[in-house]
Amino acid sequence: MSGKRAARLSPDERRAQLVAIGLDMLTDRSLDELSTDDVARRAGISRGLLFQCFDSKRDFYRAVVQRECDDFVAATEPDPSLGPVPWLRSFIAGFVRYVLEHRRVCLALVRGAAGSHPAVEDIVDATRATLARRVAEGQRRLGMPDSPRLAV
Template sequence: MSSSRSGSESKRVRLSPEERRLQLITLGAEMLAERALQDISVEDIAKQAGISRGLLFHYFASVGEFHEAVARHVSAEFLAATAPDRSLGLFDMLRDSVERYVDYVEENRAAYHAILRGPSSYNPGMVTYVNESRSAIAELVLTELPIPPDDPDLPRLHLAIRGWIAFVEETILTWMSEKPIPRAQLIDLLVESLPALALSPALAAALRG
C-alpha cells in the first residue's frame, strides 16, 4: 500500500518554467473571485500549485511582481476573448465582439464582478490594467470606424465610446445578477446603444450595417 502511494506521489507532472509561471498566474486570477488582488497570498498559491513558498520567488522577484502579472494576465485574457474579427463587416464585427464579451463574463462571472466591483477594483495595479483594457477597446472601435484621423469630432467620439464601455460593463453586471431580459435582447441592447451615440447619421448607419 505504502509503496503504491509513494509510487503515485513520485509521478508528479513536471512543468516547464513557462508552464509553471502560467499556472501560478492562472491560480491567482481564479482567486480574484474570492479576494482582493493584494490579499492573494504566496502561501495559498504555493499550496494549490503543490510547490514550496520559496519556489514561487524563482518565477517572480516579489509579491508585487506576481500581483502585477496576475492583473496583466486578466487584462490580456479579456482583450483576446473580445478581439474584433476583421473578416466581418462593421456591424457584424461589433455584434460578434459584444457576444464574445458576454460569453467571457458568463464564463468568468465571479472574477469579472470582483474586478469591477469587489475589493480588487480598488487595487492600483488592477485599476491600471482595467483602464488600459477600456482604452484598448475604445481604440479598437475607433480604428474600425469609417472616419478620418483628423476628423474634428474624433475627441467627442472617443469620449462617447468610453461612456459606452462603462454602459456595457454596468448593464452586464446588472443583467448577470437579475436576468430581467433574455440574453439575445441584452446583446441587441448593447449593440444598438453604440450607434445611438454616433455623432453623424452616416456613422450611425455604418454601425447599424
C-alpha cells in the same frame, strides 16, 4: 506546503501554473485577498519557489491580472474582415460571453484591481482603453460620429 512533492516543471510551466491558480482563486476572493501562501500551497510548492518565479507579490499580481486582461481583449477582438454590423455584433457578443463565463473574475478586477491596487491599475486601464477603442471603431465602421466619452 503539503506533504506531497510537487511535479518538476520548467520555469515557464511553473509560472503558468501559478498564474492559473491565482486566476482560479479570484473566482471567490478579491485581488487583495489573493494570498501567495495559499497559491503556493495549492501548487504543492514552497512560498520561496513561488518567489523564484515572480520577483514579488506585486509581480505575481501583475502577471495574474495581465493574463486575465489579455484573455478578455482576445475574446472581444472581432475579425477585421467583417462588415460594420457583424464586426460590432462580434465584439459585443465576445464581450458579453467573456463576462458571463468569467463573471466573478471580471467583478474582482473591476471592483478591486483599479481602485485598491496601484500595482495593476495601468493594466486594467489599458484593457478598458482597448475596449473603448473597439467601441469607437464600431461607431466609425457604422458611420456614426465620434463620441467624446470614448476618447482615450
